[in-house]
């Protein structure tokens with residue numbers, strides 16, 4: 001196979017990218033997207049502020065453009081994200097507990113219902129734990145008003161809203177074995193023990209020199225997989241360039257391939273020029289859509305050439 005998506009498919013995996021609707025008119029962007037990837041994640045268009053800017057008034061247009069494009073190309077779609085403290089419109093934070101619970105459940109129902117049967121995996125809850133050694137929950141309207149049970153409640157609502165979607169918990173700095181990933185691990189183990197519906201854990205995998213690919217990355221994926229959930233690498237990008245960057249990418253791909261339940265990898269953008277890391281070069285294609293050494297390393301690791 002000569003593309004990322006086709007090579008990954010031969011390994012029984014998907015290879016995806018984040019996509020931003022505003023670039024779907026740019027030929028280099030679209031050509032690269034269509035050729036290389038077989039899964040897409042809307043980068044911002046499925047977030048709460050984009051979809052439900054005021055209560056119970058939904059705007060699906062930008063996200064629909066991405067989903068339509070993906071489906072026309074035979075690509076799969078990851079949903080990102082239903083319940084998150086960030087990119088949350090102001091009105092959500094102003095609600096009391098009962099209203100907030102109703103609004104959260106309504107948001108899940110409406111959004112998942114809109115694309116029912118079209119999304120392979122949803123990030124139901126994103127980034128609910130703090131960084132550092134406490135393993136504590138992050139303050140948010142959901143956590144502060146609904147308590148620890150908000151995550152479980154969101155997953156139960158999500159299962160009912162689209163029974164065909166894989167339901168994921170997604171976070172960053174959980175890629176190695178550490179206090180934060182231990183806290184997520186304990187939550188997933190508890191959910192599985194009690195029958196709370198959860199199917200997958202997303203590891204964002206935003207790496208840089210201060211936060212490189214951890215030596216125990218594969219071991220961490222494996223311990224989650226051993227709980228009976230899929231693991232997915234959901235927002236991969238790695239700061240750097242040249243051989244060092246390529247080696248880091250290779251290690252990530254190899255780790256996923258070595259874990260049977262690691263079902264796919266998504267990089268967080270098509271080209272360096274539109275990366276969220278404003279001045280960085282963390283992706284597989286440069287600003288002119290040329291393949292970087294990291295691209296070749298990924299393709300080779302996937303068994304392609």
Ligand code: G3I
Nearest residue numbers: 018043044080081086087126127172204206235268275276
């Ligand atoms: O929507 C406005 C637009 O109307 C305005 O013209 C423009 C001017 O700057 O800003 C637009 O909003 C920006 C939005 O991206 C859409 O482009 C926000 O300012 C900007 O903060 C936002 O950044 C996104 C960030 O999430 C927000 O938290 C990045 O693109 C996106 O890559 C990033 O993605 C997150 C994942 O969702 C979760 N994990 C971490 C990851 C990286 O931070």
